[in-house]
Amino acid sequence: MKVKKCFYICCSNQHINMKLTESKERFINAWGTLGTSWGINRTMAQVHALLLVSPDALSAEEIMEELNISRGNANMNVRTLIDWGLVFKEIKSGERKEFFVAEKDIWKVFKQIAKERRKRELEPIFKVLEEVKNVEGDKHDKNVKEFVNTIENIERFTKKADRTLETMIKADENWLIGSFMKMMK
Amino acid sequence: MKVKKCFYICCSNQHINMKLTESKERFINAWGTLGTSWGINRTMAQVHALLLVSPDALSAEEIMEELNISRGNANMNVRTLIDWGLVFKEIKSGERKEFFVAEKDIWKVFKQIAKERRKRELEPIFKVLEEVKNVEGDKHDKNVKEFVNTIENIERFTKKADRTLETMIKADENWLIGSFMKMMK
DNA sequence: TTTAACTTTCAAAAGTTTCTGAAAGTTTAT
DNA sequence: ATAAACTTTCAGAAACTTTTGAAAGTTAAA
Structure with missing residues (x-):
């Protein structure tokens, strides 16, 4: 069984400001909840929120890890966001993977x-x-x-x-x- | 088991224009669907639509029959609509029952x-x-x-x-x- | 080609919301 | 007081939505 990623290890490993991780999480959850009450799937709103506050494009893998969701779920919701014109694919030269950025305006x-x-x-x-x-x-x-x-x-x-x-x-x-x-x- | 009310008997009995019944139904369903995609419970939107197009206040019973829903469901959704200030209780003198009207503006x-x-x-x-x-x-x-x-x-x-x-x-x-x-x- | 890296799909499982109907509660009339 | 008329509640059932993960599909380098 997959175990929820440990907050402390994650933070000390990746040298991310602890308060930032917490704030991001709070924002992502609030955006997800707001989405839900406006007929938008929670995960879709969360993926959108995550990409909104990320300075760089994220890969499918990174989205999966940050939100603790499956590959299929991540893929489906990213695709819907792209359909809606809220997220774009980005390819980095030398990388096989696709990356995703949100419209920030x-x-x-x-x-x-x-x-x-x-x-x-x-x-x-x-x-x-x-x-x-x-x-x-x-x-x-x-x-x-x-x-x-x-x-x-x-x-x-x-x-x-x-x-x-x-x-x-x-x-x-x-x-x-x-x-x-x-x-x- | 309760059987869905017969369309033809209803119409000839109550001298209601057949096309009107059909149009009402189409409108009620469309309003219900719209509600759903804006995070409003389908039945609540349908009750609202029904009351919107009814010239007179309706009783719980009438709402139940028109929409083929249970007493509990009707009661719960009418109550929520009242909470939201979209529907009002109306008492008719000589009648024990409560009747409901929608805000029409x-x-x-x-x-x-x-x-x-x-x-x-x-x-x-x-x-x-x-x-x-x-x-x-x-x-x-x-x-x-x-x-x-x-x-x-x-x-x-x-x-x-x-x-x-x-x-x-x-x-x-x-x-x-x-x-x-x-x-x- | 073949293989490895990656993406997409889909059927079944989990989760969530809504609905039912019987039982409990309340009010009014007698 | 009692009964009848009516309203509200709530636990379980049904319907609907979302999520998973393994398998199938695609692409690109070797």
Whole structure:
């Protein structure tokens, strides 16, 4: 059976500041928990957090060791992060292995996530709202009226939010944050 | 064993437009799916959707029947929705039962959800970021530098987003949407 | 070629969340 | 007080998600 890597040996061996290792771990766990409550697999969020705070690209092996996860799990989650455009492969000359780096610009990370989730989750609901509001039947029936009215309100609101999101995704950071801050006093 | 209620009998009995029943179902399911990918229990989102499109308050029994769920499940999810401020109890004079209505103003619904999730999920991560960025150790160590830098970037970004969110939560709908729309052309 | 270094896949196991329904609790009417 | 109408709880079951690790696949140097 594989034994959890010993904290003290790890630290004295690798000459890493003890407090740093601890802080990293705390951050990685918090990011993982946050991911979980937003529908993102914990390990995926942890891999992302680990790469975010690593100055250099890490190999699959290093990710496995740092997070105590299996090869398959590491591979699967790194691949998903690459699909989402949040992590990139890096090849080092002279090395056979692949290394992975995270996109470090938090604004880009946010835009990337917004883009992906919009496509995967908002677009399907727009389609349903559009279809469903053309319900056939007596427009004076209280039930039909309430239904159509609610659907139209939801549609109006989500379309507005979506347009705002799209503008943000396309926008340049400075322009956006600038305008926002001015607007918000 | 309980048998799924027959669609045709239900409709002819209650004089409900057949297409409406179908549309409601499609909307309820889509809302449930959307909830799932945003970390909200499917049934909770479905109960919310059902109440959103119902012109009148529904009893626990009616919710159970419409969604084919157990009493315990219905009760638990209605209670959570009440906790979140998205659903209200309603008592009808002469009736022993409690009835439930959803907040129909989508803007209020959004604000309410934002408020809850901010408290439950964003606040804890702010606490961690604050703690973790005061890592002790050599400020010239590449690892420490990258770590502190990333944490500070994340903090700056999330604080900004959070302030925007807070302003929106407090803001009056018309003012906000107006300003937004002006800003977004 | 062949072999070694590495990556990917996938079926089964472990872990987690959600749901059920019967039992316990509460409230209101008589 | 008692009974009836209704709500809440909770332990176990079911459903769903994630993880593992061994085997299969790929690539690149010898």
